[in-house]
Amino acid sequence: DQQVKQNSPSLSVQEGRISILNCDYTNSMFDYFLWYKKYPAEGPTFLISISSIKDKNEDGRFTVFLNKSAKHLSLHIVPSQPGDSAVYFCAANGGSNYKLTFGKGTLLTVNP
Amino acid sequence: NAGVTQTPKFQVLKTGQSMTLQCAQDMNHEYMSWYRQDPGMGLRLIHYSVGAGITDQGEVPNGYNVSRSTTEDFPLRLLSAAPSQTSVYFCASSYSGTKQAFFGQGTRLTVV
Numbered sequence: 001d002q003q004v005k006q007n008s009p010s011l012s013v014q015e016g017r018i019s020i021l022n023c024d025y026t027n028s029m030f031d032y033f034l035w036y037k038k039y040p041a042e043g044p045t046f047l048i049s050i051s052s053i054k055d056k057n058e059d060g061r062f063t064v065f066l067n068k069s070a071k072h073l074s075l076h077i078v079p080s081q082p083g084d085s086a087v088y089f090c091a092a093n094g095g096s097n098y099k100l101t102f103g104k105g106t107l108l109t110v111n112p
Numbered sequence: 113n114a115g116v117t118q119t120p121k122f123q124v125l126k127t128g129q130s131m132t133l134q135c136a137q138d139m140n141h142e143y144m145s146w147y148r149q150d151p152g153m154g155l156r157l158i159h160y161s162v163g164a165g166i167t168d169q170g171e172v173p174n175g176y177n178v179s180r181s182t183t184e185d186f187p188l189r190l191l192s193a194a195p196s197q198t199s200v201y202f203c204a205s206s207y208s209g210t211k212q213a214f215f216g217q218g219t220r221l222t223v224v
Binding site: 004006009032034036041042043044045046049089091093097098099100101102103104105 | 116143145147152153154155156157160162170202204206211212213214215216217218
């Protein structure tokens with residue numbers, strides 16, 4: 001039973017355009033969501049997060065939107081750069097523990 | 113500041129052999145965890161620890177043991193390696209007040 005779903009295994013966009021990565025979750029107990037970026041042969045690195053009390057969080061070129069009623073979140077990257085090419089993981093957490101549940105990831109390719 | 117350090121980076125084992133994957137963090141984080149990443153599966157939680165002397169199972173704990181004798185170290189033991197344990201293993205740590213996990217560089221393990 002996959003509780004965090006990233007239904008697009010890959011996404012290709014042109015440099016300078018917007019990249020939109022999507023994530024759906026099924027567990028209503030999740031109240032904190034994170035996006036991680038992963039380059040090959042490296043560990044995941046934290047990108048941006050959002051609490052369920054918000055519907056938007058912005059950090060530079062990266063914005064995360066949360067739609068609690070739809071159990072859906074998205075990561076927007078504007079403008080996209082070739083260095084953004086990586087696998088992006090959506091992760092969720094609920095309650096007082098620190099366990100993260102990850103999606104399967106989306107490979108983003110930004111073409112020059 | 114080294115962050116989370118994993119050793120070794122690569123390892124090949126024969127079926128039935130045992131080994132320990134090392135993980136150390138120098139950030140004085142209370143929470144540490146082990147994940148495995150398999151193609152098309154995202155990151156799955158193996159074991160985690162909320163502090164020295166306290167460990168618990170994650171989503172895929174079978175075949176793995178852990179212990180946490182100090183805040184800094186959280187080794188993962190494979191008692192009898194199986195080909196199904198071929199994977200990339202990531203150790204992570206986080207501290208109270210944030211759900212953000214800091215990951216190590218990973219250990220690529222192949223069991224033949």
